[in-house]
Amino acid sequence: MTSFPLTWLYVPGDRPEVVAKALTAGADVVIVDLEDAVAPDRKEYARSATAELLSEPPPAPVHVRVNALDTPLCGEDLKALSSLPGLAALRLPKVTSPAEVVRVAERTAPAEGGAIPLYALLESALGVERSYEIASSHPALHGIALGEADLRADLGVQDDRALDWPRSRVIVAARAAGLPAPAQSIHPDTRDLEGLAVTSARGRALGFLGRAAIHPRQLPVIERAYAPTPAEIESAEEILVAAATDPGAQALPDGRFIDPAVVAGAHRTLSLADRSARH
Numbered sequence: 001m002t003s004f005p006l007t008w009l010y011v012p013g014d015r016p017e018v019v020a021k022a023l024t025a026g027a028d029v030v031i032v033d034l035e036d037a038v039a040p041d042r043k044e045y046a047r048s049a050t051a052e053l054l055s056e057p058p059p060a061p062v063h064v065r066v067n068a069l070d071t072p073l074c075g076e077d078l079k080a081l082s083s084l085p086g087l088a089a090l091r092l093p094k095v096t097s098p099a100e101v102v103r104v105a106e107r108t109a110p111a112e113g114g115a116i117p118l119y120a121l122l123e124s125a126l127g128v129e130r131s132y133e134i135a136s137s138h139p140a141l142h143g144i145a146l147g148e149a150d151l152r153a154d155l156g157v158q159d160d161r162a163l164d165w166p167r168s169r170v171i172v173a174a175r176a177a178g179l180p181a182p183a184q185s186i187h188p189d190t191r192d193l194e195g196l197a198v199t200s201a202r203g204r205a206l207g208f209l210g211r212a213a214i215h216p217r218q219l220p221v222i223e224r225a226y227a228p229t230p231a232e233i234e235s236a237e238e239i240l241v242a243a244a245t246d247p248g249a250q251a252l253p254d255g256r257f258i259d260p261a262v263v264a265g266a267h268r269t270l271s272l273a274d275r276s277a278r279h
Contacts, residue, residue: 004272005029006210006226007219008183012037013046013064019053023060025216030058033065034077035093043073047080054086061088063119068093069100082108082116089117089142094150096126098137105140115140123147124154128166135177144174145212148185160199164206171207181209190215200225228273236266236273 009027011019013034022030032053038046050064064081067073069092081087092104101120108116118141120134121127127134128151135144148163155162174182184203187196196218200211204226211222228236235256242252243263251257 004180004209004268004275005183006272006275007222008063008210008212009216009219010037010065010186010212010214013050014038014042016049016053019049022216023058023062026219027060027213027216028210029061029063029088031063031065031091031212034073035065035067043067047077051080051084054081054084057086062086063089063091065091065093065121069095069104078104078108083110087116089119091119091121093121093147094123094127095120095134096124097130098133101134101137101141105138109140117142119143119145121145121147122170123150125151128169131170131173132176135173135179141179143179143182144170145182146170146185149188167203167206167208175207181207184208184211186212186214187218188214190218193217193221196221197225226272228269232269233273236269239263239266240270 005028007027008029008031009022009025010031010033011022013019013032014037019030019032032050034043034046034050054062054064064077064087066077066081078090082090090104090108092101095101101118105115105118108118110116118138120137120141120143122131122134122144123146128146131144135141146163146167151163151166152158155166157163170182174180184200187199189195200222203211210226213219213222238252239256239258239262242250242258243266
């Protein structure tokens with residue numbers, strides 16, 4: 001069955017001891033941050049420490065969030081990291097145009113093919129407005145996501161409900177471009193696990209798939225929020241049994257209508273359930 005990453009753990013690139021712990025914390029993906037989490041006078045050290053880490057494959061997939069695309073720091077990050085065997089993907093901050101993605105893709109494409117997977121972070125009103133164009137900009141782009149802290153500042157909003165429309169916009173753009181559903185943005189209070197659970201449930205209802213975290217204690221909460229419930233698993237199993245008997249559109253005895261789209265959703269539910277059972 002298809003594997004769906006549900007947990008994405010951010011760690012600062014200038015704290016190699018924290019990165020080492022994160023790699024064994026159980027996250028599906030560890031994101032080493034060279035951008036916002038690193039002070040200007042620590043950027044060079046963070047890059048060299050990350051290059052050392054990625055000189056061989058680490059125990060968990062590692063993505064690296066590089067510095068802002070319009071700065072020399074980004075070019076140095078790409079030069080130092082893009083050919084290393086331990087790099088699983090690059091995350092591009094504050095993307096506002098398809099051209100930015102194309103430039104990075106062309107710069108990091110190895111001569112023998114096999115482009116490095118890229119993920120675009122949309123952190124401004126302009127990025128959200130161009131979300132579909134960005135999502136469909138290059139085959140090397142494997143996903144998009146919101147950066148909600150910067151987006152809040154750009155929009156001048158505090159109420160969480162004000163971000164529901166940008167969230168839905170980015171989810172629809174990703175799926176329209178044939179990309180996976182985005183992971184939900186972080187919950188910034190690492191001690192507020194109840195709030196994390198509530199907002200994760202809300203994110204799941206909107207269509208996100210998984211969530212970024214900034215502390216290992218958040219990972220089990222995200223796992224539980226995004227794992228299918230027993231009722232959802234039972235429903236999916238019933239749908240697949242019925243579809244195996246009659247592959248055409250039909251109604252179940254309880255009145256639920258099923259067609260190929262519903263069957264595909266049932267397969268995804270059971271894939272997620274299988275993944276959660278293995279965790």
